Amino acid sequence: MNGVNPKQFLGGGMCREEAASAYLATMLEQSADFRELFFQLCDIPPFDVEQVEVEQELRDVTITGKQTLVFIENKIAAGSKTHGQLVTYYERAKESNSDSQVHSIYLAPSRQLGESEVMLVNAEDGEIVKAIAWTDIEKICQQVKDLDPVFTLEGVKQVQTAIRRSKSQPTRDWTDDELGIRAAIKTIAVSLETQLPQRELVPFGCELWAYGPITVYAKCVPDESSKEGSTALRVSVKYLFHLSSKKSEDKPFAKRWLTPLKANKEWNSFKIDQQNNWMIREQQLSGEPHEIAEVIETEFYNLVREIDAGVAREKEKSCL
Numbered sequence: 441m442n443g444v445n446p447k448q449f450l451g452g453g454m455c456r457e458e459a460a461s462a463y464l465a466t467m468l469e470q471s472a473d474f475r476e477l478f479f480q481l482c483d484i485p486p487f488d489v490e491q492v493e494v495e496q497e498l499r500d501v502t503i504t505g506k507q508t509l510v511f512i513e514n515k516i517a518a519g520s521k522t523h524g525q526l527v528t529y530y531e532r533a534k535e536s537n538s539d540s541q542v543h544s545i546y547l548a549p550s551r552q553l554g555e556s557e558v559m560l561v562n563a564e565d566g567e568i569v570k571a572i573a574w575t576d577i578e579k580i581c582q583q584v585k586d587l588d589p590v591f592t593l594e595g596v597k598q599v600q601t602a603i604r605r606s607k608s609q610p611t612r613d614w615t616d617d618e619l620g621i622r623a624a625i626k627t628i629a630v631s632l633e634t635q636l637p638q639r640e641l642v643p644f645g646c647e648l649w650a651y652g653p654i655t656v657y658a659k660c661v662p663d664e665s666s667k668e669g670s671t672a673l674r675v676s677v678k679y680l681f682h683l684s685s686k687k688s689e690d691k692p693f694a695k696r697w698l699t700p701l702k703a704n705k706e707w708n709s710f711k712i713d714q715q716n717n718w719m720i721r722e723q724q725l726s727g728e729p730h731e732i733a734e735v736i737e738t739e740f741y742n743l744v745r746e747i748d749a750g751v752a753r754e755k756e757k758s759c760l
Contacts, residue, residue: 443590450598460602461500461514463595464547464577465492468503471587477580482570484510484543497536499529507540509533513557515548516574516599517606527560527716530569543568547577549603556644559655560716561685569685574599617662617673621646624733625660631737636744648740653694654747656681658740663724674726677736679710679743682718693754697747 450459467474469492479486487505496502501512511533513526526546533542544561545568546554554571561569574596581596614622622645629643632650640651649657656679663674683698684691701707701719710719723739725732 443588443594445590446595447598450595450602457500457514457516457520458495460516460599461494461512463599464512464514465494465501467581467584467587467592467595468492468501471584471592473584473586474580474592477583478577481572481576481580482510482543482545482568484568497529497532499533508543509537509540510543510545512545512547513554515546515553516603518549518553519606521548521553521557524557524560524716526554526557526569527562530561530563531717541567544570546571547574548572549574549606551576556642556647556649559649559651559685560682560718562683562717563685574603615662617675618646620673620729621660621662621675624729624736628733628737628740632741635741638748639744648736650740650744651684651686652744652748653684653688653690653751654681654698655684656740656744656747658736660736663726672727673729673732674724675732677723677725677739678720679723679739680713680718680720681710681743681747682716690751690755693758694751696754697750 446463450463468478468489475489476486487508489503489505491502491504493502493504494500499511500514503510503512511529513529515521526544530542530544542563544558544563546557548554548571551571551573558569558571563569578596578600581592584592622643625643625646625648629641629648632639632641636650638652640649642649642651646660647657649655659678659680661676661678663676683695688694698719701710702712702717705712707719708721710721712718713720725735727735
């Protein structure tokens, strides 16, 4: 008997994220092999799965078991990425499942696409937050033995075809102001590499990330009221910081330094953002691109140094 080919559901214009999520949920629900390999890929300890759901409380795929919840945010087009989506879903899930471990998975065309979202999630100890790619899923599918191989292999093939098709679709052109900001962010990142060697600096579009026990980043947005034809820029810059989701030996000291700041809801000119629990400060800048870049570099450098000094003080206290 021939296997079930899902190409009519996953091929052509039908292969939107909802269809790809339904395919993934079917694999998780119907195949013990796939579930085991998927959990291994995500570093999630095995547990008895009670239910797999699609589009539950806006989450693309939700897997539940006894005191365990795994949700998957699924993307097949880079352009559909929404900043802060993963951390928003995580916090909502924790509110509704306070006694459960909540594992957060960002599945996208590439792992790099989900890394910045993963860094926003301040998960509890033992909870997994990870970015994976559809190429990882394809490798898993090749090892599945307990489900129709036509459905398994043709399904992931159709999803990969949809991903390639999405890459070929035209995207909007960057404005001159955005191009200027992106170039400035790259220049700042290179300059700060030598000044902040303890930090992993990553420019991402109009954002600059500094990874460490407390993650710091700056997000720049050009003001649409900037005069056309002028070289001067008007830019809104948001500086944010939050406890990293990644384990490190300095994380306990970072948490000790950061907790009273958040309890007080403000620090220096920073205030807590109630939506995602990050400390945030906004700055309006105007001037020539190089002038704005100098200000952002100085502000970012001083912020990182001040945060790292606070963490270092907490570490010193523990040694006394």
